[in-house]
Amino acid sequence: MSETQTETQAETQTETQTATTAEREAALGGIGCDKRRKEDARFIRGQGNFVDDIKMPKMVFGDFVRSPHAHARIKSIDKEKALAVPGVIAVLTADDLRPLNLHWMPTLAGDRQAVLADEKVHFQNQEVAFVIAEDRYAASDGIQLVEVDYEELPVLIDPKKALDDDAPILREDVKDKDEVGQGPRRHPNHIFNWQSGDKDATDKAFDGAAVTVKEEMFYQRVHPSPLETCGCVASMDAVSGRLTLYGTFQAPHVVRTVVSLISGLAESNIRVVSPDVGGGFGNKVGPYPGYVCSVVGSIVLGRPVKWIESRIDNISTTAFARDYHMSCELAADKDGRITGLRANVLADHGAFNSHAQPMKWPAGFFNIVTGSYDIPTAHVTVDGVYTNKAPGGVAYRCSFRVTEAAYLIERMLDVLAQKLGIDKAEIRLRNFIKAEQFPYQSCLGWEYDSGDYTTALKQAMKAVGYEELRKEQAEKRARGELMGIGIATFTEIVGAGPSRNCDILGIKMFESCEIRVHPTGSAIARIGTKSTGQGHETTYAQIIASEIGIPSDLITVEEGDTDVGPYGLGTYGSRSTPVGAAAAARAGRKIRDKARKIAAHMLEVSESDLEWDVDRFTVKGVPDLSAAMKDIAMAAYSNLPEGLEHGLEVVDYYDPPNMTYPFGAYICVVDIDRHTGEISVRKFYALDDCGTRINPMIIEGQVHGGLTEAFAIAMGQEIVFDEIGNVLGASLLDYFLPTAVETPHWETDHTVTPSPHHPIGAKGVGESPNVGGVPAFSNAVVDAFAHLDVTHMPMPHTAWRVWQTCHDLGIDK
Amino acid sequence: MIPANFEYHRPGSVDEAVSLLTEHGEDGRVLAGGHSLIPMMKLRLAEPAHLIDLNGVEGLRSIAEVEGAIHIGAMTTQAEIIASDDLAARCPILREAAELIADPQVRACGTIGGNVANGDPGNDMPAVMMALDASFVLRGPGGERSLAAREFYEGPFETARDDDEILTALRIPARGAGQGQAYCKLKRKVGDYAIAAAAVVLTMDGGTCSQAAVALTNLGITPLYAEAASAALTGTAVDAAAIEAAVEAAVAITDPAADLHGPVVYRRRMAGVMTRRAIETARARATGG
Known part of the structure; x- marks a missing residue:
């Protein structure tokens, strides 16, 4: 039957109220529907509204004077010449912010970060002064003319030297403190020591092991590099005393609370708005000096202040990711069954500890490092240190250090397989947590909700013709050619998080959804998350459509305005589906609960006589007697049973159980x-299991994007510093963003293992491909050299590094 | 990322442009496609007080055959070079190299004149022009002169062009029978400069190479004409030994800087690999292979 015929038929049946269940379901455009994204209509027409599109009357522009040095004392700052530039209005320095106590700001990790360098600079391009001018041109001229006199200090770049006795002390402001927000520390450059697992039991496992392997791995410093850089417009209304802050925020409600805490303004006098945001990837979670300076500027001048980062500013100063120096050992029996894991990490956090994790987790969820494998005992330590580099340590398209953990265990499985001469798929099959073991309690404290790893890997092996590929590889090796096959069978941990262990500044990491159903049968929903490109306007509408029986096309989704939506913790760590979508589904169910009461009244039956049927309540055993949601909506405003309030409106706050x-x-x-x-x-084949699939087309897009970022990280991304702390390659000339030409073709596939504790069984998918993709690439590259006894090669796998391996092996001629 | 103040000029003729350039001397810069100059200005690494935009100058965008030779106007864009089937038939290395320059957006604006005149050793067309033994036509207050591409490059961003001269055209000699051309470029991604690249133009005459030219991109402070490498091929059958000798001679003149794409040793090795591949490809093309 042609599409047109189908449509015509559907219309006719709708008109006569005889549409089948399947047709009514299709008309909803609910869960499982390959719906095109609602938001794309504006994006592909260039009609998005991003921060830099915001123009306000009397708006002025701010730009930063930045430090050329990685570590230096500021002897003096002379603003005079800058202030003489026509159009320059003000130049702010730390001394100007000091009376307001805003020259430093708290970080999300319990440390503090200089808003404008106070006496010292700690990394190259650090913010030293903020020039405010009538236009961007004058601001740009002004920053050239602020004269800063520096006295250079010894620079600490190598984190392995940070805790040496003779290391230069970076943070003089906290040098006498026993802790800087995340537990005891043992050196002025030490930030924290975090441990997980049972050390003694792990030592025992190693003592008695038939085989052990050890590898050192460095997961390089990378930058999330969203398409849109960070920026804001701060507008203080001097008459009402209300501050409006537009910005590139992944977590606008948290920003409102932070602004209130550091400015002293009542939270009711602050409105934070995230308009359209062009990618976040963790880069837009934390607060930055630009936001504080813009707010101060607007309060002082009584005019809106706009600040927009350049690309170089973004890559060289706002939050980076990874920078983990990892050492890992596995103990195993002679058949390759892992009996113990030991991991030690040195984490380079840069000049201020401003990573963005749930606050009790200084190394994020790194202790998911046992991965998909049934490892009986493990012990992990992570030490964070200061260096003269930009601060950060955020989750770049991943959930809080999961990428580092997944990379480590997936690489280690290959190292062990090579040591024992076991196939790299086989070693995984031997160690997998079995489907019947779920819910599975990991030795490092996590309860895995559901999974079926064996089925997934076997499906993947069949799809790619794994045995044939290994045969081809053997033939190629005999001819001296290099071919590698990389496998990654990763497990993510997303959806932060349960209130018992996840908070930011004490605020629990719940999520919220408010739904209002309008009289004529459409609805608006507001969620505390914030899409930065994930397609929330579409997927949330689909979920709610399935719950309340109103077509997703008639459900408007709003996020990002703190005056409008309920409080939520924002979007990062793949939490929108696990937490936000759960709130949306539960809010939908609350709507349905009230609708049932109204329907009972309309049909003059008791509630227990009703059953839900796609978009209506029908009387049990009398299917023709029904009240459609559209009619119930009108009744909510016009024909209510006694004792019920008018309206059809709820809010749900969801605290995830796991x-x-x-x-x-x-x-x-x-x-x-x-x-x-x-x-x-x-070839790159990716099978993802994200539980219930809300919109398969959006999932595919997310997987493509995540894999492309994984490819970028594995093959080229790295923020490099020279020995005096100059950041090298902080522009897109050098920093690797692959184009369509370099990007491989992606083959996607899936299995479906719903989460048992999530209201709709969904798990989240946006970050899985980044988490699993990077080790898959790395494993493939190393596997190409496995027959030559190579067990590890450092990322990123640039041509010269791979050539270096060839050259060292004497096979480059 | 905002340039310093400058005065913008848009002359309508070469004479007008030359007189503006004469008037402003060192303070003046001509603007062609702008894809090198404008980023430098935005970073304030270049702060010309006077910008003389050649995009309004008539008669500088052309591709023509003059007595067998190819004349290309300096303001002809890389996109126009790629689009010309006639040019691709007469001198295929131009399309081959142009397609490896930057990305489609840049090629739509970037000009062949700007590419060769800027003196950036990372630009691709200088080595191609050296291999083709092209010459550059310059117009100054004293009139017109022509300089061989192989004599044009003096240092990083330094060329034999006088401050008050404008490069108006490129002249490429006719391709004789049996000539094969190839440009091989190693780069990480679209838009990147070469890690190493080699242009080879050679003529095979009855199994013997009667003429050969090898030139290199981004492997020294200027584009490099590899004279000894060229000589090592001439008069040979371009067999394994000759190729080895040419590669060795080409690598010998390289002096690249280490960068994020690799240390000096890697870039020199890649100079050899690219030279070898370009020679083999050019030979195959010369013999119809």
Whole structure:
């Protein structure tokens, strides 16, 4: 039957009220529907409204004077020449902010960060002065003319030297403190020591092990590099005393609370708005000096102040990710069954501890490091240190250090397989947590909700023709050619998080949804998360449509305005679906509960006589007797049973009982040019299991995006510093953002293992491909050299590094 | 990321442009496609007080055949070079190299004249022009002169062009029978400068190479004409030994800087790999392979 015929038929049946259940379900556009994204209509027309699109009367512009040095004492700052530039209105320094106590701000990790450098600069490009001018041109001229006299200090770049006795002390402001917000520390450059697991039991497992392997791995410093850089417009209304702050915020409600805490303004006098945001990837979670300076500027001048980062500012100063120096050991029996894991990490957090994790988790959820494997005992330590680099340590398209953990365990499985001569798929099959073991309690304290890893890997192996690929590889090796097959069978931990262990500034990491159903049968929903490109306007509407029987096209979704929506913790760590979507589904169910009362009144039956049927309540056993949601909506405002309030409106705050644990099985095949070191990704197959699938097309898009970022990280992204702390390659000329030309073709697949504790069984997917993709690439590259006894190669796998391996092996000629 | 103040000029003729350039001397810069100059200005690494935009100058965007030679107006864009089937038939290395420059957006604005005149050793067309033995036509207050591409480059961003001269055209000699051309460029991604690149133009005459030219991109402070490498191929059958000798001679003149794409040793090795591949490809094309 042609599409047109189907449509015509559907219309006719709707008119005569005889549409089948399936047709009514299809008309809803609910869960499982491959709906096009509602938001794309404006984005593809260039009609989005981003921060830099905001123009306000009398608006002025701010820009930063930044430090050329990585570590230096500021002897003096002379503003005079800058103030003489036509159009320059003000130049703010730490001394100007000091009387307001705003020269420093608290970080989300219990430390503090300089808003404008106070006596010292701690990293190159640190904010030193804020020039406010009538236009961007004058501000740009002004920053050239602020004269800063520096006295250079010894620079600390290598985190392995941070705790040496003779290391330069970076943070003089906290040098005498026993702790800086995350537990005891043992050196002025030490931030925290965090441990997880049972050390003694782990030592025992190693003592008695048939085989052990050890590898050192560095997960390089990378930057999330969203398409839109960070920025804001702060507007203080001097008459009403109300501050409006527009900005690129992944968590606008938290920003409102932070602004209130540090400015002293009542939270009711602050409105924070995240308009359209062009990607976040963790870069837009925390507060930045630009926001504080803009707010101060607006309060002082009584005019709106706009601040927009340049690309170089963004890459070199706002939050980076990873920078984990990891050491890992596995103990195993002779068949490759892992009996113990030990991991030690040195974490380079830069000049201020301003990573963004739930506050009790200084190393995020790094102790998910046992991965998809049934490992009986493990012990993990992470030490954070200060260096003269930009601060950060955020979750770049991942959930709080899960990428680091997944990379480590997925690489280690390969190291162990090579040591024992076991196939890399086989070693995984031998160690997987079995489907019947869920819910599974990991030795490091997590309760995995659901999974079926064996089925996923077997499906992946079949799809790519794994045995054939291994045969081809053997033939190629015999001819001296390099071909690698990489497997990653990762488990994520997303959806922060349960109130018992997840908070930011004491605020529990719940999520919220408010739904209002209008009299004529459409609705608006507001959620505390904030889409930065994930398609929330579409997927939330689909979930609510399935719950309340109103077509998703008739449900408007709003996020990002703190005056409008209920309080939520924002979007990062793949939490929108596990937490936000759960709130949306539960709010929908509350709507339905009230609708049932109204329907009972309309049909003159008792509530218990009713059953829900897609978009209506029908009387049990009398299917023709029904009240459609559209009519119930009108009744809510016009024909209520006694004792019920008017309206059809609810709010739900959802505290997740557990995290969700999406997983996947990825297989990557690469060919390597041994003369140049160039890697060609021949095949990349990604099977993701994110539980219930809300919109398969959006999932596919998320997987494509995540894999592309994984490819970028594995193959080229790295923030590099020279020995005096100059940040190298902080522009897109050098920092690797692959184009469509370099990006491999992605093959996607799925299994569905719903989460048992989530209202609709969904787990979240946006970050899985980044978490699983990076080790899949790395494993493929190393696998190409496995027959030459190579067990690890450092990321990123640039052509020269791969060539270096070829050269060291004497196979580059 | 905002340039310093400058005065903008938009002359309508070469004479007018030359007189503006003469008037402003060192303070003046001509603007062609702008894809090198404008980023430098936004970073304030270049702060010309007078910007003389050649996009309004008539007669500088053209591709023509003059007595067998190819004349290309300096303001002809890379996109126009790529689009010309006639040019691709007469001198295929131009399309091959142009397609490896930057990305489609940049190629739509970037000009062949700007590419060769800027003196950036990372630009691709200088080595191609050296391999083709092209010449550059310059107009100054004293009139017109022509300089060989192989004599044009003096240092990083330093060329034989006088401050008051404008490069108006490129002249490429006719391609004889049996000539094969190839440009091989190693780069990480679209838009990148070469880690190493080699242009080779050679003519095979009955199994013997009668003429050969090898030139290199981004492997020294200027684009490099590899004279000894060229000589090592001439008069040979371009067999394994000759190629080895040419590669060695080409690598010998390289002096690249280490950068984020690799240390010096890697970039020099890649100079050899690219030279070898370009020679093999050019030879195959010369013999119809």
